[in-house]
Amino acid sequence: xxxxxxxPHSPASVRARQRLREMAIEWALRACAFSAVAGLxxxxxxxxKEAWPILSNPETQKEASLAGFVATPLWQPVGEVPxxxxxxxxxxxxxxxxxxxxxAVPLSVLAxxxxxxxxxxxxxEVLKPAIEMLAGIPSVVMGFFxxxxxxxxxxxxxxSPMRLNALTAGIALGLGIIPTIFTVAEDxxxxxxxxxxxxxxxxxxxAWQTAWHVSLPAASAGVGAGVLLGxxxxxxxxxxVLMASGNAAITSADAFDSVRTLSASIAAExxxxxxxxxxxxxxxxxxxxxFTVTFLINVAAGAFVERLRKRLAGA
Amino acid sequence: xSALGLPLVPLPELPRARRADWSGxxxxxxxxxxxxxxxxxxxxxxxxVALNGWATVTWEFLAGAPREGMTKGxxxxxIYGTLLLVVLMVVALVPFGVGAAVWLHLYAxxxxxxxxxxxxxxxxxxGVPSIVxxxxxxxxxxxxxxxxxxxxxxxxxxxGQPALLWxxxxxxxxxxxxxxxTTEESxxxxxxxxxxxxxxLGATRWQxxxxxxxxxxxxxxxxxxxxxxxxxxxxxxPILFTxxxxxxxxxxxxxxxxxxxxxxxxxxxxxxxxxxxxxxxxLYGTVMVLLALTFxxxxxxxxxxxxxxxxxxxxx
Amino acid sequence: xxxxxxxxxxxxxxLVTAPVLAGKAITVKGSDTMVILGQRWAEKYMNENAxxxxxxxxxxxxxxxxxxxxxxxxxCQSSRSMKQDEKLKLRDRYQTMxxxxxxxxxxxxxxxxxxxxxxELTVEQLGEIYMGNVTNWKQVGGPDATIILYGRENSxxxxxxxxxxxxxxxxxxARVQTLPGTAAVVNxxxxxxxxxxxxGAAYAKGVRDVGMKKDAGAAAVLPTAATVKDGSYPxxxxxxxxxxxxxxxxxxxxxxxxxxxxxxxxAVEVGYxxxx
Numbered sequence: 001x002x003x004x005x006x007x008p009h010s011p012a013s014v015r016a017r018q019r020l021r022e023m024a025i026e027w028a029l030r031a032c033a034f035s036a037v038a039g040l041x042x043x044x045x046x047x048x049k050e051a052w053p054i055l056s057n058p059e060t061q062k063e064a065s066l067a068g069f070v071a072t073p074l075w076q077p078v079g080e081v082p083x084x085x086x087x088x089x090x091x092x093x094x095x096x097x098x099x100x101x102x103x104a105v106p107l108s109v110l111a112x113x114x115x116x117x118x119x120x121x122x123x124x125e126v127l128k129p130a131i132e133m134l135a136g137i138p139s140v141v142m143g144f145f146x147x148x149x150x151x152x153x154x155x156x157x158x159x160s161p162m163r164l165n166a167l168t169a170g171i172a173l174g175l176g177i178i179p180t181i182f183t184v185a186e187d188x189x190x191x192x193x194x195x196x197x198x199x200x201x202x203x204x205x206x207a208w209q210t211a212w213h214v215s216l217p218a219a220s221a222g223v224g225a226g227v228l229l230g231x232x233x234x235x236x237x238x239x240x241v242l243m244a245s246g247n248a249a250i251t252s253a254d255a256f257d258s259v260r261t262l263s264a265s266i267a268a269e270x271x272x273x274x275x276x277x278x279x280x281x282x283x284x285x286x287x288x289x290x291f292t293v294t295f296l297i298n299v300a301a302g303a304f305v306e307r308l309r310k311r312l313a314g315a
Numbered sequence: 316x317s318a319l320g321l322p323l324v325p326l327p328e329l330p331r332a333r334r335a336d337w338s339g340x341x342x343x344x345x346x347x348x349x350x351x352x353x354x355x356x357x358x359x360x361x362x363x364v365a366l367n368g369w370a371t372v373t374w375e376f377l378a379g380a381p382r383e384g385m386t387k388g389x390x391x392x393x394i395y396g397t398l399l400l401v402v403l404m405v406v407a408l409v410p411f412g413v414g415a416a417v418w419l420h421l422y423a424x425x426x427x428x429x430x431x432x433x434x435x436x437x438x439x440x441x442g443v444p445s446i447v448x449x450x451x452x453x454x455x456x457x458x459x460x461x462x463x464x465x466x467x468x469x470x471x472x473x474x475g476q477p478a479l480l481w482x483x484x485x486x487x488x489x490x491x492x493x494x495x496x497t498t499e500e501s502x503x504x505x506x507x508x509x510x511x512x513x514x515x516l517g518a519t520r521w522q523x524x525x526x527x528x529x530x531x532x533x534x535x536x537x538x539x540x541x542x543x544x545x546x547x548x549x550x551x552x553p554i555l556f557t558x559x560x561x562x563x564x565x566x567x568x569x570x571x572x573x574x575x576x577x578x579x580x581x582x583x584x585x586x587x588x589x590x591x592x593x594x595x596x597x598l599y600g601t602v603m604v605l606l607a608l609t610f611x612x613x614x615x616x617x618x619x620x621x622x623x624x625x626x627x628x629x630x631x
Numbered sequence: 632x633x634x635x636x637x638x639x640x641x642x643x644x645x646l647v648t649a650p651v652l653a654g655k656a657i658t659v660k661g662s663d664t665m666v667i668l669g670q671r672w673a674e675k676y677m678n679e680n681a682x683x684x685x686x687x688x689x690x691x692x693x694x695x696x697x698x699x700x701x702x703x704x705x706x707c708q709s710s711r712s713m714k715q716d717e718k719l720k721l722r723d724r725y726q727t728m729x730x731x732x733x734x735x736x737x738x739x740x741x742x743x744x745x746x747x748x749x750x751e752l753t754v755e756q757l758g759e760i761y762m763g764n765v766t767n768w769k770q771v772g773g774p775d776a777t778i779i780l781y782g783r784e785n786s787x788x789x790x791x792x793x794x795x796x797x798x799x800x801x802x803x804x805a806r807v808q809t810l811p812g813t814a815a816v817v818n819x820x821x822x823x824x825x826x827x828x829x830x831g832a833a834y835a836k837g838v839r840d841v842g843m844k845k846d847a848g849a850a851a852v853l854p855t856a857a858t859v860k861d862g863s864y865p866x867x868x869x870x871x872x873x874x875x876x877x878x879x880x881x882x883x884x885x886x887x888x889x890x891x892x893x894x895x896x897x898a899v900e901v902g903y904x905x906x907x
């Protein structure tokens with residue numbers, strides 16, 4: 001053990017100095033904890049600050065304004081008359097996220113149920129690492145795979161005129177969020193007390209009836225949290241959509257059309273803006289919008305986790 | 316029974332049992348197919364990369380610089396840049412992350428509003444989109460801090476532009492939640508009686524932390540750092556405007572330098588390379604190296620984590 | 632432990648030396664069309680001038696111009712000329728309207744899939760296609776199939792040049808799939824039998840150039856060294872270096888080399904066309 005333990009009968013001055021040191025350290029550690037809060041606050045401040053001219057500066061508003069965002073049908077920020085229409089970007093984001101969720105949620109939840117309820121241990125030993133590997137694939141690699149392989153394969157199957165479209169980006173995005181949803185859902189399912197399952201089985205229910213009517217409802221808050229976390233990630237994801245969606249600001253309901261999402265627009269255009277220009281402020285506005293949406297989703301997810309914790313602790 | 320909200324399950328009669336079994340096994344089969352599909356897709360992705368990339372990854376590829384418009388040569392500058400980036404990130408990140416976790420674990424009053432706001436911030440920081448971190452890096456580190464530094468030092472534009480320092484600080488903030496959460500998790504695995512024994516013997520809180528808790532929580536801290544490194548090496552959106560460059564003929568030495576990076580290199584080669592067919596092997600090779608790096612890191616983190624969990628379970 | 636004093640000392644040391652090192656490198660940013668050219672120039676120049684460091688980044692002409700105005704690059708590569716409002720912004724910050732130096736010529740090629748029977752288009756037809764008014768290949772002499780449009784991001788100088796000279800400043804169709812680089816456009820068209828794309832002539836591999844006609848009566852012209860030089864190719868354009876002030880010192884030596892016979896020869900090797 002340490003040799004510097006303070007013994008009860010040390011001189012008072014040593015103790016006082018030590019107490020001072022302890023207080024200083026505690027404040028240093030508190031500052032470290034505060035850095036997380038500071039970080040979040042700074043993000044909000046600086047992203048919203050650079051977006052603020054959209055709402056406050058009449059010079060900026062001549063070119064890019066809230067009204068313009070809603071009323072303009074096109075997104076063509078570079079040209080004689082810059083056009084900043086948000087509708088195509090919002091439509092694009094919603095389409096891709098919807099496809100991703102429709103693809104990922106059933107797969108992840110079903111696989112999580114399988115893993116926690118039915119799978120023999122040897123299968124779990126293959127499934128868990130596979131999910132971890134999927135989680136470890138950076139989104140740029142997923143986008144690369146979508147661009148090089150998935151798009152061509154999908155086009156040969158669907159004969160869609162546009163190779164890079166909402167479907168390609170959506171499926172790749174779905175692949176990217178499967179680990180998130182799966183991990184949280186599986187954790188929630190495994191946290192369901194054994195007594196629930198055993199009671200159900202004891203009453204004569206089969207394994208699947210137990211899973212469907214007992215475990216899943218009990219873990220529903222956790223599964224819900226996982227789905228929400230996946231949703232948040234899908235909304236904010238950039239590289240996959242940047243590489244695989246075609247980036248055409250089309251407003252349509254067609255899954256085979258290219259789309260341009262909010263995040264990809266920021267990524268594609270931020271390098272070319274002059275600091276302080278209306279285009280710059282608009283891109284930060286998009287960032288603020290993205291932040292707000294994902295923030296709300298995450299707060300909701302946190303609430304779900306709380307509910308899950310309370311429910312499982314209470315029972 | 317009804318308090319749990321369970322439907323009352325009827326005792327199976329023979330014909331009904333058979334019907335229930337069929338749909339039951341259907342559901343089971345469906346969920347098994349789901350799991351199988353996921354595994355299949357992972358195999359396809361990794362297989363495609365491995366098949367197309369293994370021939371490219373030679374020693375020259377790893378150690379050489381890109382030549383002739385990225386159609387030949389290697390990716391050493393990208394590997395070097397990535398390593399430098401994550402090293403700086405870890406140096407900035409770990410003290411803050413571990414400090415925060417230690418504070419949360421040992422010093423904080425769990426019901427105070429400050430503690431709650433810290434936990435809230437950690438949880439939500441984890442959910443901020445990576446592109447917003449990129450915007451933050453640009454708007455805060457480069458435009459604000461960097462410009463102020465330039466003004467204070469009377470320089471034209473040295474700090475107020477994309478640089479290694481700002482990119483690593485941005486990534487550090489991005490990964491702060493990971494380190495805090497894993498460190499706290501590992502601090503929790505250290506048995507309470509260790510902490511209480513130390514305090515009972517008269518050690519101060521900091522002495523307890525430094526000599527009892529941290530050494531035992533080290534695997535968890537490493538896990539967090541490794542996970543952060545894995546994520547930092549793979550994230551491209553935050554570094555798009557804060558420092559990554561397409562072609563640098565030299566290795567970054569100063570924190571104001573820009574740098575090549577593996578993930579960014581994949582992005583550029585896939586979308587902006589001058590000759591798509593010629594650079595395809597290099598592209599796949601780069602992807603393989605990046606994947607190998609992140610997988611190795613993740614694997615190490617997983618092994619460390621399972622050791623931690625075993626220790627936790629061993630406590631009973 | 633992570634708080635290794637050695638690492639901290641190293642960091643401190645590099646922080647001190649940073650401003651010293653930053654002075655030596657020349658940054659070149661901008662046009663994706665020109666990035667391979669800029670990179671090859673940089674590579675060759677650095678081989679011949681040890682100690683000189685040149686960093687080349689792409690991102691699009693708009694990116695380069697913005698970097699010039701933001702102060703984060705020495706030289707901007709652009710495949711279009713700077714707009715008046717950009718020059719004004721530059722003047723606001725740096726009291727200069729910028730120095731424009733043409734460094735090479737390029738033909739803006741129009742690519743189609745090698746199996747596409749359409750071999751020539753008028754500039755007006757091209758514009759109608761990209762504005763979304765002409766949507767089927769049969770309207771321009773091809774098969775009955777929807778035209779799939781590929782183009783560049785709005786940060787691209789090629790995008791800007793195309794909008795100005797082909798669309799006559801009208802809007803692109805929303806259905807243009809925007810790709811971040813010319814090579815991506817080429818790649819997309821090479822894989823898409825119904826695709827059409829545009830970009831620097833140097834990138835056209837695996838696709839076919841479409842002969843451009845100035846108007847319905849003219850002959851179709853393909854982008855070659857001769858036709859770009861004498862201007863008979865309707866979509867020839869100069870490629871520029873933009874600087875904040877007249878080049879001096881190391882930058883001047885590099886620019887002079889680019890304009891010299893050696894630099895111009897390299898431009899031809901890469902697939903562009905010399906100034907004269």
